[in-house]
Amino acid sequence: MDIMKILWFTNREFVPQDEGYSGTWLQPLAEEIIKLGDFELANLTYGKTNKLVKRDCGSIQQWVIPYSRPILRGLPEKSVVEEILGVHALYSPDIVQFWGVEYFWGLLTARNIINTPALLEIQGLTHEIVREYTGGLSIAEQIKCIGPREIILRSSMFQDQRRLLRWGGYEKEIIKRNKFISTPSPWIEAKVKDLNPGCKLFHNELALRLPFYNAVAWDPESAQNARIFCSASYPAAFKGVHVAIRAIARLKNRYPSIQLRIAGLKQAKSIRKYGYISWLEKLIEEHHIEENVVWLGYLNASEIINELQSSSAALIPSYTESYCVALAEAMFLGVPCVTTFTGGTSYLAKDEASALFFPVGDVEMCAYQIQRLLSDSALAHKISQNGRRVGLERNNLLKITGHQTSIYSSIFKNKQILQ
Secondary structure, three states: OOOEEEEEEOOOOOOOOOOOOOOOOHHHHHHHHHHOOOEEEEEEEEEOOOOOEEOOEOOEEEEEEEOOOOOEOOEOOHHHHHHHHHHHHHHOOOEEEEEOOOOHHHHHHHOOOOOOOEEEEOOOOHHHHHHHOOOOOOHHHHHHOOOHHHHHHOOOHHHHHHHHHHHHHHHHHHHHOOOEEEEOOHHHHHHHHHHOOOOEEEEOOOOOOHHHHHOOOOOOOOOOOOEEEEEOOOOOHHHOHHHHHHHHHHHOOOOOOOEEEEEOOOOOOHHHOOHHHHHHHHHHHHOOOHHHEEEEEOOOHHHHHHHHHOOOEEEEOOOOOOOOHHHHHHHHHOOOEEEEOOOOHHHHOOEOOOEEEEOOOOHHHHHHHHHHHHHOHHHHHHHHHHHHHHHHHHOOHHHHHHHHHHHHHHHHHHHHHHO
16 A cells, blocks of 8 residues: 555644643654654644744644634635645645544535545534533632633633633534544543434544653652642633642641642733632632642643652542543553543543542542542552553553554545445
């Protein structure tokens, strides 16, 4: 067989070094696929540019377009679509793959603008996030999260929720009108099958960022006592950081030096600061735990690994997760995890075996599960060892690469049969 050409549509520009943002786990997978020698792979994405540019990353061909807000029934202006079609014609792929449904990529095949066989990879579901977007906050608390930034940009929790709800309609169209769909968890599979019973479903795990594969396992001797790592990729209530803060407040009397170390939330100043973060800061002050909460900001993979390896536990307080790369990364290193029981996390770990679960929003149970890990070294060791064993098997990069390429081969054969 000739070399198969795959064109990815992603929401992240590939760069030589990990910059600490979401989606960077895609790059190691792309590089492994190219190493096989049977596939040529290119990436089309949006980024910091005023016009279409070709910015290759190593052996990965890459085109970058300016970010364009969808304005025409979910699509950007006509000139942007024409540029995308120009790249598609120039590269002439055998298969296109859309990574995620939170952007308009999948509408290109859903509406027959592109007719190349397409694989739709579901990473998260906007219309499901809408249900949990307010993170259990009361109306009064939601109002307290409205600051200067939200007023100027009209991006309060209420307005953001409505925008997500509107996009959810396009997201459902993408899922309903694409034939080949890949999912990383049974929870997403169930949602997809409900919308598109006739689609051809594939399953594959998500690759981790390359530094995780080269990192040493968590060692309790290297961990600092009562140090809890929490990662939140979005400054929104559905990530549940307020639950983590309230849980730490309950544990302070027993563990005066306990630290909640929060990665991902950027502490912008003045009117650029998110209202939710401002409210979290006030919540911290109300509980008198200013010395117990550390804001880490954006971290790259190596920095996250260092934080995880020096922590007693990793905490995932999110109200909804489709897969949860943060949990997969912590388990891969063998860090004992406390996590909410949601769609994706319920698939990644088993309660009392490879993680400790608590119901979403349950502050008391969250604090109790953390306390169990801090006070019972045998339990922490068991959770660590089981989590590490599961993670090594599930997120094996070579196995994931093999599954990914077998999916491409299956779609390509299907295309040949139909010709």
